[in-house]
Amino acid sequence: MQTFRRIGILTSGGDAPGMNAVIRAIARKANKQGVEAVGIIGGYNGLINKKLIPLTTSAVSNIITRGGTMLYSDRCLEFKTEEGMQKAIETCKSNDIDAIVAIGGDGTFRGATDLAIRGIPTIGVTGTIDNDITATEYTVGFDTAMNTVVEVLDKLRDTCESHARCNVVEVMGRNCGQIALRAGIAAGAMAVAIPEIPFDEEATINRIKAAKRKAKRGMLIVVSEGVFATDENGNKVPYGEVLKKKIQEQTGIETKFARLAHIVRGGTPTLRDRLTASQMGVKAIDLILEGKSNLVVVEEDSKIESMDIVFALTADRMYKNKLMAGDLDKFSAEDIAKMEAICEKRRQEIANLYAIINDLAL
Numbered sequence: 001m002q003t004f005r006r007i008g009i010l011t012s013g014g015d016a017p018g019m020n021a022v023i024r025a026i027a028r029k030a031n032k033q034g035v036e037a038v039g040i041i042g043g044y045n046g047l048i049n050k051k052l053i054p055l056t057t058s059a060v061s062n063i064i065t066r067g068g069t070m071l072y073s074d075r076c077l078e079f080k081t082e083e084g085m086q087k088a089i090e091t092c093k094s095n096d097i098d099a100i101v102a103i104g105g106d107g108t109f110r111g112a113t114d115l116a117i118r119g120i121p122t123i124g125v126t127g128t129i130d131n132d133i134t135a136t137e138y139t140v141g142f143d144t145a146m147n148t149v150v151e152v153l154d155k156l157r158d159t160c161e162s163h164a165r166c167n168v169v170e171v172m173g174r175n176c177g178q179i180a181l182r183a184g185i186a187a188g189a190m191a192v193a194i195p196e197i198p199f200d201e202e203a204t205i206n207r208i209k210a211a212k213r214k215a216k217r218g219m220l221i222v223v224s225e226g227v228f229a230t231d232e233n234g235n236k237v238p239y240g241e242v243l244k245k246k247i248q249e250q251t252g253i254e255t256k257f258a259r260l261a262h263i264v265r266g267g268t269p270t271l272r273d274r275l276t277a278s279q280m281g282v283k284a285i286d287l288i289l290e291g292k293s294n295l296v297v298v299e300e301d302s303k304i305e306s307m308d309i310v311f312a313l314t315a316d317r318m319y320k321n322k323l324m325a326g327d328l329d330k331f332s333a334e335d336i337a338k339m340e341a342i343c344e345k346r347r348q349e350i351a352n353l354y355a356i357i358n359d360l361a362l
């Protein structure tokens with residue numbers, strides 16, 4: 001069995017509240033096991049350029065409460081080249097880094113796989129506000145992001161109510177409507193538009209008109225940033241602003257638009273994010289010390305488990321209809337059936353939540 005001297009930790013892609021709690025858990029657990037932890041500054045870029053800091057037990061004190069990532073993050077194009085990757089491997093070799101834990105989303109895990117193929121054991125931990133990694137029920141940062149959206153929606157509700165206005169609110173999530181959908185339900189939105197399910201604009205406008213007749217004053221509509229309309233020149237434009245204009249024109253209700261953008265990504269992580277981050281960080285070190293590699297730590301049936309990264313990325317492409325020729329060739333019929341079940345479970349969960357919006361609207 002390999003002995004581990006040092007483990008490198010990096011965060012890559014969009015930051016997420018709770019990433020610091022993962023870093024803390026990995027560093028503390030590694031140090032307790034007699035393995036040094038090294039922080040890689042600025043994601044894969046830092047690995048290429050040898051930007052390393054020691055992560056002793058005390059170096060990660062007081063970060064569990066902080067949003068963002070103390071290791072900073074970057075989207076690194078150089079790492080996608082063979083030359084960049086070789087530089088990263090050289091950094092590992094010359095600094096006695098025997099394994100890497102990469103915290104982030106699907107792009108981060110593709111990088112981790114590339115390292116693993118070239119002989120550096122890697123484990124991925126899911127950290128993204130979007131909760132858009134199909135193979136896991138939960139990604140670190142999701143709960144904080146949803147709570148931030150709910151907090152803002154509650155504030156907007158107050159002022160909408162005072163002025164008898166409607167507010168269309170666009171929230172992050174890339175191509176995934178999970179933040180919009182769950183926060184929308186929790187904030188009592190009248191309708192939610194997400195990329196996964198066709199939006200019934202006419203029904204929504206009729207619902208707003210009916211609510212007005214019932215003397216409802218404040219109204220909230222949540223739109224995921226992944227929903228688009230097409231303008232008169234055939235260009236793709238964010239749907240939220242388009243919907244805002246239509247509501248105002250067709251209902252006569254003064255309607256405002258708010259894009260929450262990166263506000264959704266910052267802030268103090270919630271208990272759920274700190275807890276899951278701590279569990280996932282500990283699991284990552286357990287896996288490495290068991291000699292395992294090329295796995296991603298996931299939540300499955302509410303338990304912290306691990307899964308082959310390539311399996312997870314393929315299941316993700318399956319769900320997103322992005323499978324390429326040959327993608328499934330290396331998998332058994334049983335594996336493919338498992339991927340299909342994961343995709344179906346997610347589709348069903350989103351459909352069930354979406355139905356709640358309609359069930360509960362005035």
Ligand code: F6P
Nearest residue numbers: 014128129130172173174225265
């Ligand atoms: O993946 C996290 C996320 O915040 C998405 O919700 C959003 O679409 C994207 O990152 C924004 O990326 P950037 O910070 O590079 O603008």
